[in-house]
Amino acid sequence: MSKPVVLLACDFSARFKALLAERYTLIGPLARSAADALPPGAEQAAALITKGGLPTDAALLAALPGLGIISFFGTGYEGVDLTAAAAQGVTVTHSPGANAASVADFAMGLVLASARQIVAADRFVREGRWGGNSLVSMPAVPGLTGTRLGLYGYGAIGEKVAARAAAFDMEIAYHSRSPKAGVPYLYKDSPLALADWADIFVVAVRADASNRHTVNRALLAALGPQGHVINVARGSMVDSEALAEALEQGTIAGAALDVVDGEPQVPDCLLKAPNLILTPHIAYASTSARDAQEDRVLANLVAFFAGQPVPNPVPV
Known part of the structure; x- marks a missing residue:
């Protein structure tokens, strides 16, 4: 046969x-x-x-x-x-x-990389800018302890990101279609409300036509100038032009994207945006x-x- x-x-x-x-x-x-x-x-x-x-x-x-x-x-x-x-x-x-554990690991890596400016610090050293006798060579940034992490999506990946964030003593809230029974974290009734509460907004929700460009100008404005966006879901969730504009204007502090709308082509606006970390859709790839x-x-x-x-x- x-x-x-x-x-x-x-x-x-x-x-x-x-x-x-x-x-x-x-x-x-x-x-x-x-x-x-x-x-x-x-x-x-x-x-x-x-x-x-x-x-x-x-x-x-x-x-x-x-x-x-x-x-x-x-x-x-x-x-x-x-x-x-x-x-x-x-x-x-x-x-x-x-792949939930692998994606959650990577998401926390991006949280650390963006919030603590790890990639920028690496570049700072390689460019020969580490000198003088200052106590801190680069401007200090908030640590993760006590920082508010908002999870947009609380499926298998979101649950594991929450567990990892809890180990960093972060405050955690989430938004999903409805509150999850037995979840000990704060529930927000919309992505916008979650962004308004959060310092770090992690996208970990399943993409569909209803949530395209959820991360838009209004949500980024709600997140605010100390905020960071982390996307390990699908590129369609983030309005690339709105994100680039928010980074250029200081509407938010930084972002890290493992996925991009239209990947593997990356819009020029993102390639030129400051304080943005880009990785080639590898969160799942352990x-x-x-x-x-x-x-x-x-x-x-x-x-x-x-x-x-x-x-x-x-x-x-």
Whole structure:
């Protein structure tokens, strides 16, 4: 019996491709996640493996008539047209929680890097500016103890960021669709109210059409001149022009983005903005998290092709 054909929308690790190749015939990765970028033989694909930020629209689905399952590497699945997938009878899965610890670690790293100006301090030393006999070479900034950290999103990642922030003796509040039972932190009823309360605003919410550019001029103004924005969710959550303007004008003190709207292209306004740390969407990319996500994708595929319920379905 021939192996089922699996289409890769993007490239993955050698480990994952080797595991997949034991069970499936692999095609891809695609140059673009689009119907007109499909390679020969793609129409035979029974499965598509992709990631949340890539488009999986109705046209792409229609060009894959044999498709039975879409499996997302990672928690997010905002790129898929769920209505079209349901109409075509395609099962959609993801890998929730597998990277939560890795992303939370990175988020706290960005909090420290931005609030304590670690990257700027490194640059200060490398530029030969460390001299004189001043007690402090660079201007002092607030420490984390007692600083207010606002979490926009309190899922698996938000919960772990809160635990890490608590270890730094930070005050914590959060906003989600509704208050979470048993959570000991202050709940704010809107992102704007959360920003008005917070010193550091961490974006850790699932992206969808309803929360695009939540971090806008009004929210940044509410955060204020001592505030920092940290984004480890999706680039679409932050209005890039508004953020660059806020940094240039001193509306906020700093920001750190692991994700950018339209990535991997980064708008010039962000590249030129002061007090901004940029990283290339790597918060999830520890080896342990990567392996866990790959294993979760593989488990969904194995169950699907065995005719069993998939362990991590996305409701369609």
